[in-house]
Structure formats: C-alpha cells, structure tokens
Amino acid sequence: MNSQVTTLLHPEQDTTETLSLHPHIVRSDKRWDGAPYFLYLPHERGDMVFVDYSININNIASWPLWQIRSEDFPRDSKAFSVERVQGKGLGLVANRMIAAGELIYSERPIYAAPRILSCPPDQTDANGIFFRAAMKELSTESRRKFFELHNAYPSDVDCVPGILNTNCLPLCIDASNPISHVGCFPTLSRINHDCCPNAKYSFNLTTFRGEVRAMRLIRAGQEITITYTHLDQPRRERQRALSQARFFTCACKTCSLPLDRRNESDARRERIQTFKQLEDVDFPPRIPLDQLNQVLASAGEEALVEDYAIVLLIGSQNLTIYDDLDIAIGWVRKAREYFSKFECEGSYYLRKLDDADRVHRRMQGGT
Numbered sequence: 001m002n003s004q005v006t007t008l009l010h011p012e013q014d015t016t017e018t019l020s021l022h023p024h025i026v027r028s029d030k031r032w033d034g035a036p037y038f039l040y041l042p043h044e045r046g047d048m049v050f051v052d053y054s055i056n057i058n059n060i061a062s063w064p065l066w067q068i069r070s071e072d073f074p075r076d077s078k079a080f081s082v083e084r085v086q087g088k089g090l091g092l093v094a095n096r097m098i099a100a101g102e103l104i105y106s107e108r109p110i111y112a113a114p115r116i117l118s119c120p121p122d123q124t125d126a127n128g129i130f131f132r133a134a135m136k137e138l139s140t141e142s143r144r145k146f147f148e149l150h151n152a153y154p155s156d157v158d159c160v161p162g163i164l165n166t167n168c169l170p171l172c173i174d175a176s177n178p179i180s181h182v183g184c185f186p187t188l189s190r191i192n193h194d195c196c197p198n199a200k201y202s203f204n205l206t207t208f209r210g211e212v213r214a215m216r217l218i219r220a221g222q223e224i225t226i227t228y229t230h231l232d233q234p235r236r237e238r239q240r241a242l243s244q245a246r247f248f249t250c251a252c253k254t255c256s257l258p259l260d261r262r263n264e265s266d267a268r269r270e271r272i273q274t275f276k277q278l279e280d281v282d283f284p285p286r287i288p289l290d291q292l293n294q295v296l297a298s299a300g301e302e303a304l305v306e307d308y309a310i311v312l313l314i315g316s317q318n319l320t321i322y323d324d325l326d327i328a329i330g331w332v333r334k335a336r337e338y339f340s341k342f343e344c345e346g347s348y349y350l351r352k353l354d355d356a357d358r359v360h361r362r363m364q365g366g367t
C-alpha cells in the first residue's frame with residue numbers, strides 16, 4: 001500500500017473547514033467562497049466522498065438513496081477473481097460461465113465528482129492538495145482500497161490525481177450530459193480495456209452504483225473487459241486516445257492483428273463510424289436496405305455488440321422515415337433485446353427505443 005495514505009496533507013497545506021458532521025460536509029478551501037465541498041457518505045461511515053459545489057451539496061446529502069445499505073444488494077456472486085493478466089497488470093477473470101446480460105458486479109464509487117472542478121491556483125495536479133484533502137475524511141477501508149489502485153500517470157502528477165485519472169469511469173448523474181461526472185471504484189476500476197469488449201459498464205443513478213453486465217457469453221478463464229474509448233475509430237485513433245488520456249498502449253487482440261487484418265478491421269469500424277453520424281440528422285438520405293445490412297454485418301464481424309445494437313436503432317430510424325415500417329419495427333425489437341441485456345432501465349438508448357415504439361404505434365394508427 002502507498003505510504004502516503006497516512007500522510008495525506010501537511011498541516012500548512014490544509015485549507016479545509018468542517019461545516020457539519022451529520023451530514024458530514026467539509027469545505028475544501030475556507031479562503032475561497034466558490035471552493036467545492038466534500039460530502040462523506042453514507043452518513044455514518046464515509047465510505048465515499050462526493051465532491052460538488054455548495055449550490056448542490058445539501059440537495060445531494062438529502063437524496064433518499066443513501067438510506068439503502070450495501071447489505072441490501074445481492075452479495076458478490078464470485079463470478080470473477082481479480083488476477084494478474086499478461087501485459088495489463090491486474091484485471092477481472094471469470095471463474096465460471098457468465099451469460100450474456102448477466103449483472104457481473106455492482107458497487108458504489110469511493111470518489112464521485114463533476115468531471116471539471118475549479119480549485120485555487122495553488123492546488124494543482126502536481127501537488128495534489130485538493131484531492132488529498134478530499135481523501136482525508138474517508139473511512140480507513142476506502143482509503144486503503146483507493147491507494148491500492150493502479151497509477152499510470154507520470155511522476156510530475158501527484159499520486160492521488162494520478163490514481164483518480166487512471167481509474168475514473170463516467171457517472172451518469174445528469175441525463176442531459178452522460179459524462180458530466182466521474183467516479184473511481186474499488187473493483188470496477190480494475191476492469192481492463194479491450195477494443196472488442198465482452199462487458200459493458202453503466203451507472204445506475206437510482207442506487208448510485210456502477211454496474212457491469214456481460215454483453216456476450218463469457219467463459220470461465222476469460223478476462224472480463226470493457227471499453228475506455230470510442231470503438232468505432234480505427235486502431236491508430238483508439239491507440240492515440242488511450243495513450244493521451246490514459247497513458248498506456250492497448251495490447252488487446254484487435255490492436256495486435258497482422259497488418260492486412262487490421263486494415264480490414266479499420267475499414268469496418270470507419271464504416272460504422274460514418275453511419276453513426278446519421279443518428280441525430282433530421283433529414284438523413286435514404287440508405288438502401290442492402291447498405292444498412294452491410295453496416296450491420298461490419299458491426300457483427302467486429303463483434304461490437306453495443307455498436308451492433310446502435311446500428312439497428314439508427315437503421316430503424318432510416319427505415320421508418322422511408323416507409324419500410326415492418327422492417328423498422330423488427331429492428332427496434334432486436335435493438336431492444338440487446339440494449340435491455342446490458343443497459344440500466346431508463347438509459348439513453350432504451351429511452352430512444354421507447355420513442356421509436358411510440359412513433360411506430362402512431363404510424364400504425366394506434367395511440
């Protein structure tokens with residue numbers, strides 16, 4: 001464990017001020033009115049810190065969901081173990097067969113915050129003062145789990161922001177902006193990236209838990225993987241995104257394909273990417289059914305389950321506009337089968353599919 005767990009802040013760096021103990025709220029910087037606040041949850045234990053601005057913090061503290069105790073959730077199914085994985089450090093490996101759609105694990109974050117935070121200029125990523133202050137009042141167990149997480153950041157970044165940035169996953173707290181917040185999890189943050197992942201991470205705001213579900217059958221001994229980036233980009237762009245934001249070179253099977261197969265894979269992903277740009281276009285051009293099927297086949301050949309479902313949804317929109325209603329209805333039904341396996345109820349795409357259903361019923365003369 002990192003020795004800095006016990007030396008989080010030197011006294012002269014401590015700018016915090018405790019505002020209340022029930023709920024446990026700490027102002028990060030008593031010198032500045034606009035400074036963010038630290039809220040420790042659940043109220044009696046402080047397993048997690050929620051960082052936010054004063055305008056939101058009392059509202060967040062009063063959310064009824066904090067009354068749901070961890071014990072009220074199904075126990076760990078032991079579907080996986082955390083093990084060393086060749087070339088990737090630790091990762092999650094399936095202990096048994098996991099069916100497509102199965103909830104593999106869910107947990108609350110240790111740290112939750114808006115993606116963009118303002119701190120005073122003397123609190124930088126290099127000295128980590130702000131983030132160290134946030135960790136100070138966490139329970140000993142949460143601090144231990146946090147400091148055990150991997151840090152991929154260079155040494156000019158303090159280890160606390162380094163660990164946070166290495167391990168953060170999006171928290172969908174604001175429906176209009178699914179990446180407005182980020183969180184860091186003791187176990188879910190151990191899941192490695194793959195450009196052809198077999199699992200999907202999502203965030204359930206009703207329970208305030210990150211969830212990982214299998215997108216396809218995972219066999220015992222196989223690694224459980226998610227994606228950290230957009231998968232409809234060619235290899236060069238995926239690698240660039242991962243190395244710039246996450247400081248590692250992806251060593252997955254798709255990235256390691258021989259040149260000719262890699263070029264074929266890139267061409268398929270670019271086809272999917274171009275097609276996905278039609279999603280929010282008001283008057284898209286008509287795409288003939290055989291071309292729609294080609295894009296779908298590309299997603300199938302790349303084994304990109306989520307993109308396959310997205311192509312079905314966007315394809316159904318095109319088919320609806322250009323009056324292939326029966327096929328459109330079939331595609332929406334199929335897309336829903338996929339999305340409802342690996343997305344939380346009320347997710348962005350499930351809501352879009354509800355809208356599509358409503359349009360189809362109206363076009364068929366129903367209500």
Ligand SMILES: C[S@@+](CC[C@H](N)C(=O)[O-])C[C@H]1O[C@@H](n2cnc3c(N)ncnc32)[C@H](O)[C@@H]1O
Pocket residue numbers: 087088089090091149150152166167168189190191192193194246247248249250251252
């Ligand atoms: C969020 S952590 C995942 C857990 C981490 N492997 C550990 O040991 O705790 C992200 C780090 O895992 C490693 N990693 C994840 N996916 C990888 C991949 N596809 N190829 C190589 N390294 C990977 C990188 O070191 C990356 O910085």
